[in-house]
Amino acid sequence: MQYSHSRLSTFEQCPLRFKYHYIDEIEPPEIEESVEAFLGSRVHEALEKLYKDAKFQKVLALEELLTYYNEIWKKNWGPAIKIVKAGYTEENFCRMGEAYIEAYYKRHAPFNQAKTVGLEHKVLIELNGHTLLGFIDRLSYDPRTDTYEIHDYKTSLHLMPDETARTDRQLALYSIAVRSAYKTSRVKLIWHFLAFEKDVVIEKTDAELEELKRDTLHLIKRIEGERDFKPRVSALCDYCEFRPICPEWKHLYKVEDLPPSAYANDTGVQLVNRYVELQDKVKMLSAEQEEVKKALTEYAKREGVTAVAGSGFKARIATYGDLKIPKDREDDVRALLQEYNLWSDASRIDMFRLRDIVQSYPFNPDNPNDSSWKPWPPELIKRLAKLLKKEENVRVYVRKMDNE
């Protein structure tokens, strides 16, 4: 299989989508495109035209470029473009693209900072017998610094932190191909975050690229060894073209257009409804059981008894004090154990064990006669005891009274 950054990302996002797309090569049941992807394509096309013309010493005026953008928007727009975000229209997204182009134009005119080597420039990355394919939005060369530049336009409303750029895979993979094709180590990776008028620029070191090659090969090995290709539900399902056949969504699609009576008669719908009904009953009953337990405990206290007779049954009420770590003090407990270099012990023995140690101090909670037991420092126990909260726990044991 020929890999690419987007194929690798698809596997990371959802192995099943990867299988549908690249192994089974299933034609998506509905070919839809998100408006975000549509906007990205049109902005890319407009900037491609800008730099293509500039190569021929024809620098488009901003108005000309925006006219071109609006033309290709209208020409390509159609009913298959999906707007998922409620409350926004085609017009909103189109204007967003215009604003991105205008701001980019004003910041970068007259577009002669470097020489354009290629637009939508195809690269092949060779990794130990695997070939990865990629397309660089714009590859340019700056003769003043003898540096190649890989430009990537981002129309996302998510601004990648500078630190994430260092670990981004896509442009780094492209830089491996550029280094090899042009026999250079001077390659800049440049992300243009158009919505934020911000450019992020980095250069990868040899060591970083070696690590990237190792990680990428490891991922390819994982893909090739994958057998299950399980669905991974996430917000990205909203944009997945395979929802109608994906087991996570298929039934929802099957019943969504049924008339109400057929919907209610569907076996799946009925089973889910029954399950939810029973779940609610169980919740209600267990709340009721808690109330009765409370009343029984109070009754036993009032009567000064620990066992109460019923019809053929007897209930024994056992009360014991317990130490708990309140949720809002968990970090303090962890920090305290770290201060005494005991966190690894505590994580191994878990919170129940911690409670046992505090409660049975200075003895070994598992064996009070164990003379080799080294108790924790008394100061630590005191501080821990202050963080833990004593709670009274009640258990009710019911058993038959046949022989009593």
Ligand code: SF4
């Ligand atoms: S709908 Fe979601 S879970 Fe199903 S294949 Fe697509 S991304 Fe994966």
